[in-house]
Amino acid sequence: xxFAWQTYFGSEEDRRRTELAIRLQAFYSCVDNYxxxxxxxxxxxxxxxxxxxxxxxSSQRRCKVLEVGAGKTxxxxxxxxxxRERLEFHVQDITERNQxxxxxxxxxxxxxxxxxxxxxxxxxxxxxxxxxxxxxRATVGHLLTLLRAGGSIFIxxxxxxxxxxxxxxxxxxxxxxxxxxxxxxLFRRLRVLLGGSPLFLLHFDPxxxxxxxxRDADAVHWPSLxxxxxxxxxxxxxxxxxxxxxxxxxxxxxxxxLLFVRIxxxxxxx
Numbered sequence: 001x002x003f004a005w006q007t008y009f010g011s012e013e014d015r016r017r018t019e020l021a022i023r024l025q026a027f028y029s030c031v032d033n034y035x036x037x038x039x040x041x042x043x044x045x046x047x048x049x050x051x052x053x054x055x056x057x058s059s060q061r062r063c064k065v066l067e068v069g070a071g072k073t074x075x076x077x078x079x080x081x082x083x084r085e086r087l088e089f090h091v092q093d094i095t096e097r098n099q100x101x102x103x104x105x106x107x108x109x110x111x112x113x114x115x116x117x118x119x120x121x122x123x124x125x126x127x128x129x130x131x132x133x134x135x136x137r138a139t140v141g142h143l144l145t146l147l148r149a150g151g152s153i154f155i156x157x158x159x160x161x162x163x164x165x166x167x168x169x170x171x172x173x174x175x176x177x178x179x180x181x182x183x184x185x186l187f188r189r190l191r192v193l194l195g196g197s198p199l200f201l202l203h204f205d206p207x208x209x210x211x212x213x214x215r216d217a218d219a220v221h222w223p224s225l226x227x228x229x230x231x232x233x234x235x236x237x238x239x240x241x242x243x244x245x246x247x248x249x250x251x252x253x254x255x256x257x258l259l260f261v262r263i264x265x266x267x268x269x270x
Contacts, residue, residue: 020204029095031208039072041073042074047075051083054123063087064088066090066092067090068114068129068143069126090121091105094113121151124154126156131160133220136221137198140228150264153263156258158216159224159257160223161223163182166182166185170203171207189226204220
């Protein structure tokens, strides 16, 4: 049987996106072993450049920060009391399961789609949330409108544009189907790289809906550095951030399989 790409994949303009968002909301409301709902999230290697930016902004004025998809964040603990006093910290998530915890660490908590937020910020960041968004393109565009002059967006996520590297969300599919996905995806990514429209690819049939959850079984968006570069050209400056990694495998992951970027609006780029 011939593989039908459109059965599994599409963009956020696809009518199935709304149903996907509803199913994800239901999934997050009842899943028991999800990492972000267990112990506090601790990601110092990704928070270090964000902290540096906060220190720069807060030396001149009180810094206003938004964490997207905060989960059970330990970001303010990482900053320490002295720096915490110099910022106003807001968080957003789509589920209220961590509400009691977030009320103790944030100045304001939003439980809604991030595109519903209308405030302005110096720093906006998300760490390993971008791959779970059902409106990745619209979200990046909206976050740009929330930035104050000189503000920055930090995004860290897996990067699914390396040839043959697929999201864990297809592990429930047969090897033959996965191979077909990899083959067709390669050509679609090449078209973007050569000047085509960005994909902002959505996976409408993730493994999370077919069995026990495992890491990134719910990765419904397959992020690509090429998508962001093409989308933001002329609108914003994008700079990759490199983190230290041990061993050949770790360095390969950091170089080719990790998306970690800082985005500033073109009008406010130094």
